[in-house]
Amino acid sequence: MSKSRRTFPQNLQTHYDCCNLCPRRCGADRTRGRRGFCGQGQALRLAWAGIHCGEEPPVTAQKGSGTVFFTGCTLKCSFCQNHQISHEGLGAEVSTDTLAMIFLDLQKQGAENINLVTATPFIPSIIDSVRLAQKRGLSVPILWNTSGYESGESLELLDSFVDIYLPDLKTLDPVLSDRLFAAPDYPEVARIALIRMTESTEAVFEGDKLQRGVMVRHLVLPGELESTKEVLQWYRENLYGRALLSLMFQYTPVSHGQPVPAHPRPSASFGRESGGATPSSSNTPIPLSNRRVKRNEYDLVFKWLEELKIEEGFVQEFASDEAWLPDFSRLNPFAADLSRAVWHYHEGFVE
Numbered sequence: 001m002s003k004s005r006r007t008f009p010q011n012l013q014t015h016y017d018c019c020n021l022c023p024r025r026c027g028a029d030r031t032r033g034r035r036g037f038c039g040q041g042q043a044l045r046l047a048w049a050g051i052h053c054g055e056e057p058p059v060t061a062q063k064g065s066g067t068v069f070f071t072g073c074t075l076k077c078s079f080c081q082n083h084q085i086s087h088e089g090l091g092a093e094v095s096t097d098t099l100a101m102i103f104l105d106l107q108k109q110g111a112e113n114i115n116l117v118t119a120t121p122f123i124p125s126i127i128d129s130v131r132l133a134q135k136r137g138l139s140v141p142i143l144w145n146t147s148g149y150e151s152g153e154s155l156e157l158l159d160s161f162v163d164i165y166l167p168d169l170k171t172l173d174p175v176l177s178d179r180l181f182a183a184p185d186y187p188e189v190a191r192i193a194l195i196r197m198t199e200s201t202e203a204v205f206e207g208d209k210l211q212r213g214v215m216v217r218h219l220v221l222p223g224e225l226e227s228t229k230e231v232l233q234w235y236r237e238n239l240y241g242r243a244l245l246s247l248m249f250q251y252t253p254v255s256h257g258q259p260v261p262a263h264p265r266p267s268a269s270f271g272r273e274s275g276g277a278t279p280s281s282s283n284t285p286i287p288l289s290n291r292r293v294k295r296n297e298y299d300l301v302f303k304w305l306e307e308l309k310i311e312e313g314f315v316q317e318f319a320s321d322e323a324w325l326p327d328f329s330r331l332n333p334f335a336a337d338l339s340r341a342v343w344h345y346h347e348g349f350v351e
Helices: 013-018 096-110 120-135 152-158 174-181 188-198 223-240 295-308
Strands: 046-052 065-069 093-094 114-117 140-144 166-167 205-207 209-219 244-248 268-269 313-315 339-344
Touching: 013 114, 013 120, 046 096, 046 120, 065 096, 093 096, 096 114, 096 120, 096 339, 152 188, 166 188, 174 188, 188 209, 188 223, 209 223, 223 295
Parallel strands: 065 114, 114 140, 140 166, 166 209, 209 244, 244 313
Antiparallel strands: 046 065, 046 093, 046 339, 205 209, 268 313
């Protein structure tokens, strides 16, 4: 179900000359060794690729999602569970040809899709890699796993090859978005981006497996439930019936990017059976309180789902037991029953 018959954009590397790939529009000339807000130059950098079985059921499906974690990020949220790669720059450079080989290896290993995580800084190079891989037989859907902080120009590029969009909708409160990831324009940008995604990509299922379409993720933050309520109301009014919802309760306090106990995998379902940007006003994101979501907060969110008649989607179960955040310095950053490595920044391809 790929979009290989679509015309790929040309002269892509010029996007690195004065980088405006994300809404921060930092203008860095990444071709001359300068780094953008994301912390990246022109060279493709990634940390890990493998078969991941901890995503939502329509994404994981039967054999798992072929997940590729890229280095850097355009938001750098203070609570990021992938802090090692988003903030600390863990990863290694690869060529577009090597990335195409990774895609093909993931497909060979049974991946249901190619799941590109926080890849916005490298859109031009990724398009080149997808083009190469599809010429060599890549046929599974391409999934764009994003913060939701995408510019209109980048979405035009993405529409040439993305089959499935998996965006976050973190908050619609500009004060909170400024506080947490120094991007007060996030709410407006995300609204426009998500509506654009649903307009360009209608849902297509093969059984319970999502082949095309949009699934919106929202992470519930402790002590910030009014933000969640606003997100749910907006989703119900603007996206319900056009995009699935995935509610996540895995927020975990992080300290200097080191692994600390976290909630486990997604996800139980409800409804469908599972089978020019405004400059930020602050320089350093401010962390949330040092606790997880409480049971009464979890229950209140479910009450809002019922009141809003949001009847299809997915939600993480509330859990009191502890798991660990991913550690990308290990060959397998996740629990062994959730994933297996295909490529690692330190080891290369895994036999």
